Amino acid sequence: CAxxxxxGTSDAAAHSALGLHALQxxxxxxxxxxxxxxxxxxxxxxAGLVGDIFGTQAVMEKLVGYSAIGHNRYATTGGSSDRNIQxxxxxxxxxxxxxxxxxxxxxxxxxxxxxxxIGCLFQSTTDTEVINHLIARSNYSTVVDRLIxxxxxxxxxxxxxxxxxxxxxxxxxxxxxxPLVIGRLDDAWIxxxxxxxxxxxxxxxxxxxxxxxxVIADGNGLRSIKPFAKQKRRFCVFxxxxxxxxxxxxxxxxxxDARKNIGRELAKESxxxxxxxxxxxxxxxxxxxxxxxxxxxxxxxxxxxxxxVGRTFIEPADHIRHLGVRLxxxxxxxxxxxxxxxxxxxxxxxxxxxxxxxxxxxxxxAKEVHMRIAAPPTTDPCFYGIDTPDKDKLLASRYDVAGxxxxxxxxxxxxxxxxxxxxxxxxxxxxxASPAFCDACFTGDYPIDLDDVLGVEDRQ
Ligand code: 5GP
Ligand code: SF4
Ligand code: MG
Numbered sequence: 001c002a003x004x005x006x007x008g009t010s011d012a013a014a015h016s017a018l019g020l021h022a023l024q025x026x027x028x029x030x031x032x033x034x035x036x037x038x039x040x041x042x043x044x045x046x047a048g049l050v051g052d053i054f055g056t057q058a059v060m061e062k063l064v065g066y067s068a069i070g071h072n073r074y075a076t077t078g079g080s081s082d083r084n085i086q087x088x089x090x091x092x093x094x095x096x097x098x099x100x101x102x103x104x105x106x107x108x109x110x111x112x113x114x115x116x117x118i119g120c121l122f123q124s125t126t127d128t129e130v131i132n133h134l135i136a137r138s139n140y141s142t143v144v145d146r147l148i149x150x151x152x153x154x155x156x157x158x159x160x161x162x163x164x165x166x167x168x169x170x171x172x173x174x175x176x177x178x179p180l181v182i183g184r185l186d187d188a189w190i191x192x193x194x195x196x197x198x199x200x201x202x203x204x205x206x207x208x209x210x211x212x213x214x215v216i217a218d219g220n221g222l223r224s225i226k227p228f229a230k231q232k233r234r235f236c237v238f239x240x241x242x243x244x245x246x247x248x249x250x251x252x253x254x255x256x257d258a259r260k261n262i263g264r265e266l267a268k269e270s271x272x273x274x275x276x277x278x279x280x281x282x283x284x285x286x287x288x289x290x291x292x293x294x295x296x297x298x299x300x301x302x303x304x305x306x307x308x309v310g311r312t313f314i315e316p317a318d319h320i321r322h323l324g325v326r327l328x329x330x331x332x333x334x335x336x337x338x339x340x341x342x343x344x345x346x347x348x349x350x351x352x353x354x355x356x357x358x359x360x361x362x363x364x365x366a367k368e369v370h371m372r373i374a375a376p377p378t379t380d381p382c383f384y385g386i387d388t389p390d391k392d393k394l395l396a397s398r399y400d401v402a403g404x405x406x407x408x409x410x411x412x413x414x415x416x417x418x419x420x421x422x423x424x425x426x427x428x429x430x431x432x433a434s435p436a437f438c439d440a441c442f443t444g445d446y447p448i449d450l451d452d453v454l455g456v457e458d459r460q
Pocket of ligand 1 (some may be wrong): 352353
């Protein structure tokens with residue numbers, strides 16, 4: 001999901017709509033914006049793309065206010081019904097509260113069961129609403145103390161934005177799995193998922209919100225508190241591999257260069273004689289540039305993508321996913337025919353996209369097709385906010401590399417090693433005792449407890 005919040009400007013909603021548009025890649029299912037004008041909250045939430053939802057004057061005129069938070073939804077838990085569109089909004093004894101969440105809670109099901117048992121009426125099926133009820137039930141008085149109290153019960157990955165009558169509040173979970181950055185535009189403060197959402201409105205990047213940090217922007221400026229016990233940071237390495245936009249800088253690393261570096265590592269680890277390096281667009285492009293530069297082979301756009309189709313995997317239904325890939329890619333025959341082709345892509349999940357792309361490249365006359373993947377094999381599902389299928393649907397959990405190569409129909413297949421991935425991030429390798437990132441979908445080493453999956457009752 002995507003988050004964008006702003007405090008202290010007369011066009012809070014317009015800025016938010018632009019920010020959410022820059023973050024469209026993080027979720028295409030639905031969007032919402034809640035504003036506050038000093039007396040009243042206003043909100044508009046709908047299914048669809050940001051430009052369609054917030055492209056009309058009637059909608060934007062409704063969203064008056066000097067502060068706002070917005071969200072793009074990308075379904076992980078909760079299904080795609082309208083009542084799950086964020087930000088969620090409710091009235092509390094202290095005033096209104098809008099809440100938007102990127103990530104996924106890993107004990108929400110158990111907490112929800114407990115809350116329902118004591119009489120909480122849930123409006124949605126999202127994990128996020130649990131936080132709202134915990135805030136409502138907290139015995140503390142200020143919003144921030146209640147939030148800290150609520151988050152003390154919650155496990156999982158979360159970057160959160162809250163909008164109250166007084167403030168814009170941002171939080172990252174203690175391991176900082178999902179991103180959140182701070183920006184400044186004149187007197188306004190901005191909290192958003194990625195720096196590309198600052199660029200679109202001409203705002204300045206200030207810094208990342210730290211793991212476990214709460215930042216509060218209000219009439220007195222920006223303050224920060226760190227109420228949680230310090231933990232080792234474990235930012236999602238898949239943000240660098242695939243999810244974040246290449247022109248963003250997150251956690252101090254430029255995403256485009258990180259991807260190019262992975263391509264370089266891949267070329268060092270798994271070279272192969274060939275005539276041309278071809279990216280699977282768009283997600284494979286930066287890694288393919290790195291692979292070509294390192295190997296000295298020519299880089300060509302041997303596959304052309306139709307840009308008027310969204311990311312196929314974000315479409316929830318399987319039959320649409322299958323349709324999607326043919327809508328999306330076409331071989332550029334002049335640069336494929338008679339050639340030994342190295343295809344570079346960011347990851348293999350189910351393997352269905354890769355299989356169809358390989359078939360397409362062979363039909364265009366490729367002499368050999370080799371595939372190089374800028375991530376290690378995806379062996380395990382994500383429970384922290386990226387929509388991966390169940391383990392039994394992951395190609396890498398069903399086959400070894402040779403088996404995967406056969407399944408997708410390539411002459412050779414190689415993945416970057418886990419150490420190669422860490423080297424691309426500027427580290428010596430993966431420190432197994434204390435890894436610098438969350439890499440659970442490649443290692444099965446889950447840094448945050450999976451209570452809901454394991455059925456562990458929370459007895460705190
Ligand atoms: P596959 O070969 O696994 O079907 O698709 C691989 C390509 O599609 C990659 O380029 C990746 O960007 C994207 N992709 C397809 N399905 C998913 C999915 O369920 N999750 C993620 N993270 N990426 C996917
Ligand atoms: Fe990111 Fe993978 Fe960890 Fe999920 S499991 S947070 S996708 S690294
Ligand atoms: Mg892709």
